[in-house]
Amino acid sequence: MAYFPDVDTIPFEGPGTKNRLAFRHYDPSATIEGQSMKDLMRFSVAYWHTFRGTGSDPFGGGTLQRPWDDGSDSVENALKRVDVAFEFMQKLGAPYYCFHDRDVSPEGASLAESHKNFDVIAKRLKEQQDATGIKLLWGTANLFSHPRYMHGAATSCNADVFAYSAAEVKKAIEITHELGGENYVFWGGREGYMNLFNTNMKRELDHLARFMHMAVDHAKSIGFTGQFLFEPKPKEPTKHQYDFDAAACLNFLRANDLMDHVKLNIETNHATLAGHTMMHELEYARIQNALGSIDANTGDLLLGWDTDQFPTDIYLTTQCMLVILEQGGLAPGGINFDAKVRRESFEPIDLFHAHIGGMDAFARGAKIAAAIRADGALTDIVKNRYRSYDDGIGAKIEAGTVSFADLEKYMLEKGEADANESGRQEMIENLINDYL
Structure with missing residues (x-):
């Protein structure tokens, strides 16, 4: 069945079109500095926001209308969600998607049941990838939502939680490998502290390094050759997170002999929360050969939290593309829309409007950046x-x-x-x- 029956494949119609369900600047086959827009941008849809978001916030419950979703955490509902996701991505023309393990697959009553659920969902994901040609840009594990991770995961004071985290990441790497994922991301949602009086910082950082080395070793053992990525994120939800910004992450990687294995996945909203611009974070990573991929979104400068809005600021996307073009692209990384529609934009059609706007904004930024570079204006x-x-x-x-x-x-x-x-x-x- 069609879950978006009123939407056809989104076409490129150029800047003059009046069709709101068409691209004005993103033409997948058009070339910029020798690369097609499709290959340069490598756009990806974030499974967690686009297909699991509810529109809830700290002050109210969900508002988003998702008629295909029965609200349960059943395997059957998760399987249906996969079909919805691939119909959406195929009509949008997005070549990639990203997920956390718990985005696509429900947690079971035990680790064994969670693994079994993941296997069932992975089979459907693989079938849809084969049918549509859409690929997995990266996978990761959700090591922050469940109460067991209240003290962190790889940095938890509880050795059993560390072990559970390792088992969850092991499975997530294996599924990412099985699905042909081109990267794997470490995002330490709760890897940090709230109070230094009860924290052994050195021990926690040593544990985090040991955890990453274990992941690298396991990837080698199963033949996974994708790029590992480390995502900077400050302040939220912990008072101090060990992956505060690009500088902190690179210092950690260099100090723990991980630079040969791990690059950075940079997010706009995280850069802002760290007191930096996105261009600063991208350039800081690039000059150290550590820029791997980006999460494309933006925050609201009048709000002090991670609002994850879709990027529509052409000045921002031009700055991003100046750095990305200087590097020659992001492959095997890409531009992932870690962004969510506003709780007031509650109809399914709003998912298309949001992604079209973000893709057009980056395409326009790429064209502007290429013109600046061609003229040597800044060089x-x-x-x-x-x-x-x-x-x-x-x-x-x-x-x-x-x-x-x-x-x-x-x-x-x-x-x-x-x-x-x-x-x-x-x-x-x-x-x-x-x-x-």
Whole structure:
């Protein structure tokens, strides 16, 4: 049966179309810097928000109308949900999807029953992938919702919870591998602390590192060659989370000999909560060869929580695409819409409007970023700004061939530093606006 009978496959109709169920900028076959938009963007639908979201918030219950969902946590309902998801993604034209284990499969009365449920659902997911050509961008495990994870999972003070977490992640990696997933994500929803008086921080961080190494070892043992990803997230829900931002995550990976195995999955709303811009987090990861994938959303700057709204800000998507194009793309990662419709947007059709807007916003950002790059508008400005390091004393500094004593001698002979030049920040901001 059709779950979205009033929606056909979403077409590309160009900027002039009046059809709200059509793409204005996302043309899968159009090329940007030698890659098709489809291959460059690698758009993915987040199973948890799109097919499990209810519209609830801390002040009220669910509002979303999902006529196919009976509200139960049964395997039968989960199987139906898979069919709904693939009809939606096929009509949208999204080539990928992502999930947590508990998004797609209900938790059983025991670990064994949970594993059995997951196997049943994975079989249906595989059938739908084969039928539609839609692929799994990444899988992960939900190690934060169940009460057993109240103290964390890999960083829990309870060794049995650590063991349970390991069993859950082991199964999630195996299912991700079985479904051809191209990445696997670690997101430590509760890996942090509320009170340092009762916390052994070193021990918890050591346990988290041990956990990740176990995951890497298991992946090797079963032949899973997908990319492991670590997702920064500050403040919510714990007072301090160990994966606070890109810098904290990379420091952890480097300190624990994990840089060869794990890259970062960066999210816009998380960057904002950490006090950074998304462009900052992306660039910080990119320059260390650690940018693996992104969760595309945005927050509300007037609210202090993770609102996970769909990205529609062209300035934001242009900034993202400037970094992504500089890297040459995200593969095997992609752009995953970790975003949810507002509780007031409660009809099923709103799922299409939301994703169309997000895909168009990134496509438009990509076109703008490519034009900026083609003109060398920023490249020339940056190159000129740092030209004092291209030769002379600057080149020697970068080459590591001078000491403090050498630099002191140089300045004593010269007497004073060359005059600074304007950073032209306002001019550059105006320049970017010209492209928008």
